[in-house]
Amino acid sequence: MTQAHHNDDVPQPSADDLESLAELVDQATSEVQKLDDDSRTLALNLKRAVEAFHKAGLTRIVRRLKDDPRGKELLFELADDPLVYALFVMHGIIRADTATRVTQVLETVRPYLHSHGGDVELVEVRGDTVYVRLHGACNGCSQSAVTLREGVEEAILGQITEIKQVEVLPNEPSPALITPDAIGVSSGSDWVKGPSLDATPPGTLLRFDTDVASVLIVNFDNRLSAFRNTCIHKGLPLDSGLFDVDAGILTCPWHGFCYDAHTGECITAPEAQLESFPLRVEDGQIWVRPTKQQS
Ligand code: FES
Structure with missing residues (x-):
């Protein structure tokens, strides 16, 4: 040489x-x-x-x-x-730790996500689970968002054998979210006094808790609905989900199940539905009649 x-x-x-x-x-x-x-x-x-x-x-x-x-x-x-x-x-002499390898896998899918206006962020790896946040076009429930999300999951699960599941963490709460403390709500026995109409303008996604259920009030385009604050997927709360006020779609923050914000119909699993509660408005005041969850 x-x-x-x-x-x-x-x-x-x-x-x-x-x-x-x-x-x-x-x-x-x-x-x-x-x-x-x-x-x-x-x-x-x-x-x-x-x-x-x-x-x-x-x-x-x-x-x-x-x-x-x-x-x-x-x-x-x-x-x-x-x-x-x-x-x-x-040189492949030792194997990088799991988080490093997940990061490398995400780097390989990132150009594809970017080209579709999306992105992914690795939050942490715990046990056999990878926690990520999705941004841009990866969020929501359009067909392309679902495809991008699945692409991320498949890349990780296909290449990192010790990882068994990928969990999508919620992003920042929807700006439309109002806390019950901010408006003051009280419970009755059957019909329950909820927030005032003034506190629920279009685009509102509002949780309030009663003695019998946690209730989600949604105002989509001046149409009010009350749902049990429970996603049909794994029963987790929906109130920090993403409310797309233009499309009228509510996205669960945990794994991205999507719902029609007015009817509660699940778009991801069309045969399923959010449980809705009767709602009426009297003198500018919302009333809801929630029921206990059947066990
Ligand atoms: S709890 Fe999994 S999508 Fe809502």
Whole structure:
């Protein structure tokens, strides 16, 4: 092998920290992408050949260290160094932790999500569950949002075998949400006094709790409805869901089931329905007749 000579035109690493070196690799990689097809193929072949050479050498070093008790200890210490860890992960010598691999999987689907106006954020990995938040076009219940969500789930479940489920966490509460404390509500025995009409303008998604049930008041386009505040999917509360006031669709914050905001009909599972309660308005006051949930 010939001795390498430094060329003044080629940037040389000025630091040996992981971030600077990774940046150098990224810069060089993006420069290579700008080359014409033949040059790019040559450059990528060279990169692969050098990586294969390094991987083979590193694998031998690691095997020898593993065979020796003192070497094994040293190997564990080395793997605590972020630079060595990244090198081992890059060459498939050790497996990255689950969160890192989930992040890598999400990076592969992100360009597709972006091209459809959506995005995904990894919140945490706990046990065999990944918790994510979805943004933009991934939210809601249009066919494309459902497809994007499923794409995220499939990518994670298909590539990270120890993950068994993907949970979508709610985003920030709908700005239309009003807390019961803010308006003051009181309970009666049968019909229950709810909020005033003034406190429930169009676009309102309002929860109030009575002795017998948690109630969700929805005002879609000046049409008022009262529902049990319970999603039919897993029985979780709906009040911090997303209310699309233009489409009249309410989206459960937990796993994205969608409902017609006026009728409560479930769009995701069309044979299902939110439980609605009788509602009447008297002298600018809303009254609701909730019932106890059947066990
Ligand atoms: S509880 Fe799962 S979608 Fe509502």
